[in-house]
Amino acid sequence: MKKKIVIIGGGIGGLSAGIYALKAGFDALIYEKNPVAGGECMGWNRNGCHIDNCIHWLTGTKQGTSLWEVWKTIGAIDENTAYADTKKFYSSRLDGKEATLWKDLDRTKRELIELSPADEAEITKLIEHVKLAETCTVPADKPLDMMNLFDYMNMGKSMAGMPKVMKEYGNIDLRALAARFCSPLLAKLVTDYLPAEYTAYSFIVSYATITSGNGEIPLGGSLAMTNRIVKCFKDMGGKLFTNTAVKNILIESGTAKGIVLENGEVIKADAVISAVDMNVLFDRFLDKTFTPKDWAKAYQNSSDYPIISGFQTAFVTNAKLSGRDTVFFDCKPLTIGNRSFNRLSVKNYDYDPSFAPEGKTVLQVNLPQTDEDFLYWKSLSNEEYTAKKQELAAQITERIIKTFPELDGNLTLLDCWSPLTYERYCGAYHGGYMAFTTKPSVKKLKCNGRIKGLKNFYIAGQWIMSPGGLPVALVSGKYAIQRILKKEGRPVII
Ligand SMILES: Cc1cc2nc3c(=O)[nH]c(=O)nc-3n(C[C@H](O)[C@H](O)[C@H](O)COP(=O)(O)OP(=O)(O)OC[C@H]3O[C@@H](n4cnc5c(N)ncnc54)[C@H](O)[C@@H]3O)c2cc1C
Numbered sequence: 001m002k003k004k005i006v007i008i009g010g011g012i013g014g015l016s017a018g019i020y021a022l023k024a025g026f027d028a029l030i031y032e033k034n035p036v037a038g039g040e041c042m043g044w045n046r047n048g049c050h051i052d053n054c055i056h057w058l059t060g061t062k063q064g065t066s067l068w069e070v071w072k073t074i075g076a077i078d079e080n081t082a083y084a085d086t087k088k089f090y091s092s093r094l095d096g097k098e099a100t101l102w103k104d105l106d107r108t109k110r111e112l113i114e115l116s117p118a119d120e121a122e123i124t125k126l127i128e129h130v131k132l133a134e135t136c137t138v139p140a141d142k143p144l145d146m147m148n149l150f151d152y153m154n155m156g157k158s159m160a161g162m163p164k165v166m167k168e169y170g171n172i173d174l175r176a177l178a179a180r181f182c183s184p185l186l187a188k189l190v191t192d193y194l195p196a197e198y199t200a201y202s203f204i205v206s207y208a209t210i211t212s213g214n215g216e217i218p219l220g221g222s223l224a225m226t227n228r229i230v231k232c233f234k235d236m237g238g239k240l241f242t243n244t245a246v247k248n249i250l251i252e253s254g255t256a257k258g259i260v261l262e263n264g265e266v267i268k269a270d271a272v273i274s275a276v277d278m279n280v281l282f283d284r285f286l287d288k289t290f291t292p293k294d295w296a297k298a299y300q301n302s303s304d305y306p307i308i309s310g311f312q313t314a315f316v317t318n319a320k321l322s323g324r325d326t327v328f329f330d331c332k333p334l335t336i337g338n339r340s341f342n343r344l345s346v347k348n349y350d351y352d353p354s355f356a357p358e359g360k361t362v363l364q365v366n367l368p369q370t371d372e373d374f375l376y377w378k379s380l381s382n383e384e385y386t387a388k389k390q391e392l393a394a395q396i397t398e399r400i401i402k403t404f405p406e407l408d409g410n411l412t413l414l415d416c417w418s419p420l421t422y423e424r425y426c427g428a429y430h431g432g433y434m435a436f437t438t439k440p441s442v443k444k445l446k447c448n449g450r451i452k453g454l455k456n457f458y459i460a461g462q463w464i465m466s467p468g469g470l471p472v473a474l475v476s477g478k479y480a481i482q483r484i485l486k487k488e489g490r491p492v493i494i
Contacts, residue, residue, distance in 0.1 A: 002025065002026055002027045003026050003027065003270040003271070004026070004027045004029065004268075004269050004270050004271075005017075005018075005021040005026045005027065005028050005029070005269065005270065005271050005272075005273060005481075005484070006029050006031065006258060006259055006267055006269035006271075006272050006273070007021070007028060007029065007030045007031070007272075007273045007275055007460075008030075008031055008246045008259060008272070008273070008274050008275060008276055008285070009030075009031075009032060009039065009274065009275035009276040009461065010030045010031075010032030010034075010037030010038065010039065010230075010240060010242070010275075011037070011038065011039025011040060011041065011275060011276075011426070011461065011473060012038075012039065012040075012041050012226070012229070012462075012470055012473040012474055012477075013039075013275040013460040013461035013462060013473040013474070013476045013477050014030050014032070014037075014039075014273070014275030014276075014460065014461070014477065015030065015037060015074065015226075015229045015230065015233055015477065016070075016074050016229075016460070016473065016474050016475075016476070016477025016478055017273045017275055017460045017476075017477030017478075017480045017481060018030050018233045018238045018240075018477070019073065019074045019075070019229070019232060019233050019236060019238070019477070020073075020074075020477055020478045020480075020481040020482075020494060021238075021273075021481050021484075022233070022236040022237060022238050023073070023236070023481075023494055024481050024484075024485055024490075024494055026270075026481075026484075027237075027239075028233070028238045028239070029238070029239045029241065029267070029269075030233070030238065030239070030240045030241065031241050031244045031245075031246050031259065031261070031267070032240065032241065032242050032243075032244065033243070033244065033245035033246070033262075033427075034242065034243070034425065035242050035243055036226075036242060037226065037230050037240055037242065038222070038223065038226035038227075038230075039426050040053070040054060040422065040426055040428070040433050041054045041055070041222045041223075041225065041226050041470065041473075042054060042222055042223060042226065042425075043221050043222050043223035043224075044223075044415075046314070046414040046415050047316065047412070047414055048356075048357055049314075049316050049355060049356045049357070049360065049362050049414055050221065050223070050354065050355040050356070050362070051314045051355075051362065051364070051414060051415060052221035052222050052223070052349060052352070052355060052362075053222060053312075054221075054222035054470070055217050055218070055221060055222045055225070055470070056217070056347075057206075057209060057210055057215035057216070057217060058071075058076075058077075058215060058216060058217060058218060058225075058470060059138065059209050059214060059215050059469070059470065059471040060138070060140075060214065060471050060474070061077060061081075061083065061213070061214055061215060061216040061218070062212065062213055062214035063079065065137060065140075065214065066137070066139075066140035066141050067137060067138055067140045067214075067471055067474070067475070069140070070140045070474055070475060070478060071474065074229050074232055074233075074474070074477075075228045075229050075231060075232025075233075076218075076225050076228055076229050076474075077218055077225070081218050081219075082218070082219045083216035083217060083218055083219060084216065084217040084218075084219060084351035084352055085351065086103070086217065086325050086351050087102060087103055087104075087325070088100050088101060088102045088103060088325050089101040089102070089103070089193075089206075089207055089210045089211075089325075089326075090192070090193060090325060090326035090327070090328065090345070091325075091326070091327045091328070092185065092188045092189040092192045092327075092328045092329075093185075093327060093328065093329040093330070093403075094184060094185040094188050094329075094330060095184075095185070097115065097185050098327075099111070099112060099115055099185050099186060099188075099189045101189065101207055101210075103210055103211055103213075104211075105127055105130060105131060105211050108127065109123060109124065109127045112186060112189075115183065115185060115186070116181070116182060116183035116185070116186055118182045118183070119181050119182050119183055119186055122180050122181055123186070125168070126190075126204070129164065129165050129168055129169060129204055130204055130207050130208045130211060131161070131208070131211075132161030132162070132164050132165050132208075133161060133162065133165045133201070133204045133205045133207075133208035134161065134208045134209075134211060134212035134214075135158065135159045135160055135161040135162060136159055136161070136162050136165070136205045136208060136209075137158065137159065137214075138465075138471040138472060138475055139155060139475070140471075140474075140475050140478070141493070142479070142482055142492055142493070143448070143449065143475075143479040143482065143483070145448045146482065146483075146486065146492060165201055165204055165205070166201060169199070169200035169201040169203075169204050170199060170200075170201045170440065171199075171440045171441070172199070172200045172440060173196065173197050173198060173199060173200060173439065173440055174190055174191045174194060174195070174196045174197070174198050174199075174200050174202075174203055175191065175196040175197070176200065177190050177191075177200040177203070178190050178191045178196070188328065188343070190203060192328040192343065192345065193206070193328075194206070195306070195308055195368060195370075195437060197306065197437060197439050198437055198438060198439070199438045199439060199440045200440075202438055202467060217351065217352075219352055219354070220352070220354060221352060221354075221355065224354075244261060244262075245261065245262040246259050246260070246261055246262070246276075246285070247259075247260045247261060247262045247264075247284075247285075248260050248284065248285045248286070249272055249274075249285050249286060249457065250266060250268075251454065254453055254454060254455060255454070255455040255456050256269070256271070256272040256454060256455065256456045256457035257269070257456070258272065259272060269456075270456065271456045271457070271458065271484050272456065272457050272458070273457075273458045273459070273460050273477075273480045274457070274458070274459050274460070274461070275459075275460040275461045275476070275477065275480075276427055276461060277426065277427045277428050277429050277461065277463065278295070278429070278447075278459070278461065278463035279299065279427070279429035280427040280429075281459065282295065282296075282299075286451070286454075290451050290452075290453065290454060292451075292452070294443075294445055294446075295445060298436060298445055299429075302370075302371035302372075302430075304439065304442045305436040305437070305442070305445070306370055306371055306436065306437045306439075307370070307371055307374075307429060307430045307431070307432025307434070307436060307437065308368060308369070308370070308432060308433065308434055308437055309368075309369040309370075309373070309374060309419035309422060309428070309430065309431035309432050309433060310366040310367060310368055310369050310419070310433070311336065311366075311367040311369055311373070311392060311416070311417075311418050311419070312364060312365065312366045312367070312416065312417055312418075313364065313365045313392070313393050313396050313397075313413065313415070313416040314362060314363070314364045314413075314414040314415045314416070315362070315363045315364070315365075315397070315400075315411050315412060315413055315414060316356060316360050316361070316362055316363075316411075316412050316414055317360065317361050317363060317407055317410050317411050317412070318359060318360055318410050319361070319406055319407055319410050320350060320361055325347065325348055325351070326345055326346070326347040326348070327345060327346055327348075328343055328344070328345040329343065329344060329345075329346075329403045330342060330343055331343065331344045331399040331402070331403070332399060332402070334392065334395045334396070334399070336367070336369070336373050336376060336377075336388075336392070337372065337373060337375075337376030338372070338376070339370075339372065339373060339376075341367055344365055344367070344396065344399055344400070344403075345365065345366060346363050346364070346365055346400060346403075346404070347363065347364045347365075347366070348361060348363055349361065349362040349363065349364065362414070363400075363411075365396050365400070367392075367396075369418070369419045369431065371430050373419060374419040374420070374423075374430040374431050375430075377418050377419055377420050377431075378420065385418075385420070389416050389417075389418065390416075392416070393413050393416045397411055397413065418431070419431025419432075434462065434467050434468040434469055435462055435463045435465070435466050435467055435468030435469075435472070436466065437467070438466050438467050444466045445466070447459060447463065447464040447465070449464055449476070449479055449480055449483050450483065458480040458483055458484065459476075459480065460473075460476040460477045460479070460480040461473055461476055462476065464476045464479070478494070481494065482494065
């Protein structure tokens with residue numbers, strides 16, 4: 001009889017675990033609390049438009065890479081996938097000037113030097129290191145802790161450019177990188193996209209993913225990709241139970257024997273994989289004694305281990321911000337709790353015709369949010385929460401129109417949502433949608449996908465490896481199955 005693997009959470013991590021479990025010959029059952037699977041890799045419809053809530057870039061779209069093979073295995077993309085025809089990563093505006101990070105690195109270099117000749121040496125260095133960082137990848141064949149010397153040597157060879165990148169940008173944050181530029185515009189350019197406390201190499205690697213063609217956006221967006229993965233899981237014989245929240249893990253004598261659903265039903269299993277946010281696992285599913293000490297400390301120290309979330313608004317317009325993708329610009333300050341924001345970004349979803357009716361364009365604004373912002377939102381009553389969202393949406397509308405006057409009278413709010421939305425919908429810790437932010441000089445948390453003292457239990461999901469995100473969620477599901485295979489003494493390459 002086939003062994004039965006029960007997976008909690010139908011996000012990308014859980015779906016990946018499910019598909020790899022089936023591939024390895026197990027029965028796979030996924031329990032998801034929401035009406036649909038996908039977790040944070042999601043999109044929804046409003047007023048005839050589609051709001052894509054995830055993929056800004058999908059790492060692993062380059063054919064021939066190990067990560068691409070894993071995406072293909074779970075049915076997310078294949079040789080025929082069509083991608084958005086975007087030309088740039090994003091642009092930053094300041095004092096009437098605009099700087100752009102193009103996919104074409106030579107063009108970026110040329111234009112940035114034209115904008116600030118005094119920064120030529122720093123620009124040249126940055127561009128050289130982005131080129132080197134194009135070799136960076138997420139290990140997709142097997143988890144780091146299962147690798148032998150030979151595997152490490154191969155990985156080192158394939159990521160040949162990375163040691164230089166880490167040496168130059170691994171020990172400074174983005175604020176320090178910005179300080180290297182004379183031009184205030186270029187300083188904004190390197191701090192606009194990711195939080196300023198992020199390690200500088202995160203920015204270099206993100207941009208390199210775009211320039212190398214390994215970070216495209218599949219047409220149809222996040223929801224369409226999730227639906228392809230769900231179809232693959234079901235076609236292979238997997239069982240997905242939606243609207244089925246899990247309450248905790250059934251543990252007997254230090255061994256996971258199954259799960260208990262919120263409705264009290266007990267589901268027995270030969271192995272249990274948790275693919276929910278790590279905080280849901282530690283805070284709700286397991287007794288506190290199972291929380292590893294370094295994780296418990298991290299949850300108490302948001303200064304060293306911050307999360308990143310967003311207050312987001314989506315609009316539809318009949319006009320086009322032609323040729324633009326994402327643009328950051330200065331604005332009159334707006335406040336959330338004690339924090340003030342004086343820069344906004346508008347992302348133009350014009351690249352995907354399926355997101356809006358003919359002649360219309362969806363625009364989104366994402367205001368970065370922190371642990372402190374989350375606690376502010378949490379402190380509000382229902383009425384205050386609704387009123388604050390409406391107030392912010394109106395202020396954001398006013399500021400967009402100030403920068404793009406052509407949108408005056410032609411901008412309709414579709415929806416707005418906050419870090420609390422991610423907490424409610426996915427159980428995301430403080431509404432965070434990546435793992436803890438990677439800061440220089442702060443020890444990275446490690447997770448080998450197991451819990452000490454708990455047999456037959458495995459962890460998947462983006463939290464197993466910094467910085468999280470879709471590629472980590474993807475490989476985490478595969479890793480969980482490889483760990484089960486290893487325990488059974490079977491070959492782990494699947
Ligand atoms: C706005 C935004 C933009 C993003 N952009 C990108 C991007 O461009 N590139 C990128 O790589 N990543 C991006 N990400 C991050 C990416 O979406 C996540 O890293 C990834 O989807 C996480 O997958 P996961 O499976 O680990 O977790 P989740 O997606 O959180 O899945 C966990 C699942 O568990 C379910 N669950 C929780 N509690 C229970 C319970 N008690 N019982 C049953 N089920 C439960 C949840 O409902 C959820 O479906 C973005 C995220 C957001 C929100």
